Amino acid sequence: xxxxxxxxxxxxxxxxxxxxxxxxxxxxxxxxxxxxxxxxxxxxxxxxxxxxxxxxxxxxxxxxxxxxxxxxxxxxxxxxxxxxxxxxxxxxxxxxxxxxxxxxxxxxxxxxxxxxxxxxxxxxxxxxxxxxxxxxxxxxxxxxxxxxxxxxxxxxxxxxxxxxxxxxxxxxxxxxxxxxxxxxxxxxxxxxxxxxxxxxxxxxxxxxxxxxxxxxxxxxxxxxxxxxxxxxxxxxxxxxxxxxxxxxxxxxxxxxxxxxxxxxxxxxxxxxxxxxxxxxxxxxxxxxxxxxxxxxxxxxxxxxx
Numbered sequence: 108x109x110x111x112x113x114x115x116x117x118x119x120x121x122x123x124x125x126x127x128x129x130x131x132x133x134x135x136x137x138x139x140x141x142x143x144x145x146x147x148x149x150x151x152x153x154x155x156x157x158x159x160x161x162x163x164x165x166x167x168x169x170x171x172x173x174x175x176x177x178x179x180x181x182x183x184x185x186x187x188x189x190x191x192x193x194x195x196x197x198x199x200x201x202x203x204x205x206x207x208x209x210x211x212x213x214x215x216x217x218x219x220x221x222x223x224x225x226x227x228x229x230x231x232x233x234x235x236x237x238x239x240x241x242x243x244x245x246x247x248x249x250x251x252x253x254x255x256x257x258x259x260x261x262x263x264x265x266x267x268x269x270x271x272x273x274x275x276x277x278x279x280x281x282x283x284x285x286x287x288x289x290x291x292x293x294x295x296x297x298x299x300x301x302x303x304x305x306x307x308x309x310x311x312x313x314x315x316x317x318x319x320x321x322x323x324x325x326x327x328x329x330x331x332x333x334x335x336x337x338x339x340x341x342x343x344x345x346x347x348x349x350x351x352x353x354x355x356x357x358x359x360x361x362x363x364x365x366x367x368x369x370x371x372x373x374x375x376x377x378x379x380x381x382x383x384x385x386x387x388x389x390x391x392x393x394x395x396x397x398x399x400x401x402x403x404x405x406x407x408x409x410x411x412x
Contacts, residue, residue: 145273149247153278153287157403159241160291161412164396167234167298174227174305175385178312181220182378185315188213214317221313228309229332235295235302236341242291246271246284279406287403294399299342300358300390306331306344307355307364308381315373327352327366358390 188210248271272284309331314324328351330336339345339352346353354363373381404412 142273145247145249146276146278149273149278149284152247153245153284154407154409156241156244156291157287157400157407157412160238160294161400163234163238163241164400167231170227170230170234171305171385171388174224174231175382177220177224177227178308178385179382181217181224181312181315182382184213184216184220185317186375186378188217189317210317217315224309224312225331228305229335231302231305232335232338232342235298236338238295238298239342242288242295245288245291247273279408282406290399290403294396297358297391297396299344300356301388302342303344303353303355304357304364304390305385306352307366308385311373311381327354356390 248269275283275285277283278287307327310325310327310329313331316324325331336345336352344353345351354366356363400412404410
């Protein structure tokens with residue numbers, strides 16, 4: 108009976124352990140002398156962009172918290188006005204027109220809170236717009252020609268052959284520019300989705316009104332402030348096909364939130380859900396955000412991201 112000898116794997120079949128953080132380099136279009144200058148410039152640029160993202164994250168947290176506080180005050184004022192006709196006022200009920208005066212004051216409070224809530228939302232849009240720009244500015248391109256007496260770099264390409272990634276070489280330790288880009292895109296996408304969900308909540312809350320009140324009712328397709336659609340385009344939240352903002356979506360279920368045919372006479376339970384949704388920030392995984400900044404900080408050798 109013939110015995111089969113174990114085969115020895117050929118060199119080409121051996122497993123190769125490749126660090127996913129450092130993809131294979133591609134030939135750089137830059138001259139060797141310029142490439143040596145590219146890496147320090149790329150390091151400075153990446154540190155600047157991630158420092159911006161870190162600061163913008165803190166601004167988001169501040170503006171989001173303020174927005175939630177304003178939304179709560181708005182809902183409370185609305186409910187107080189709504190139930191004013193049946194509210195027990197005790198001895199105050201003898202004061203002439205007390206209910207009418209109180210309702211008017213509550214109505215004016217709602218107008219104030221709505222304006223402040225819209226301002227808070229506008230600040231959130233500005234934060235995410237800057238995040239999107241920072242995420243798209245990770246690459247470092249040669250400015251002018253390599254023959255210039257002074258070699259300079261910028262975040263915009265002037266040569267179609269310049270990929271801005273130094274040929275895919277690691278910038279700090281392991282990661283190439285494209286790795287930093289992927290992490291920034293993952294990070295910013297969470298805030299983009301959450302911004303769009305908050306826009307839905309803002310549209311709903313700005314349209315709150317008691318039946319006797321006359322206020323502007325917003326629709327999803329309305330521009331909430333001058334220039335909003337231009338800002339949303341930067342964040343890829345405006346659809347040229349529908350000529351309006353894209354529908355809000357929940358990242359966890361990858362499903363759109365229905366915005367058609369909504370009844371603006373919201374009950375207390377629905378408003379409580381809205382406030383909880385604002386606070387929960389369901390599209391932002393805080394643990395993953397922390398992990399991303401920790402990974403980047405470790406790679407760059409900094410602890411304050």
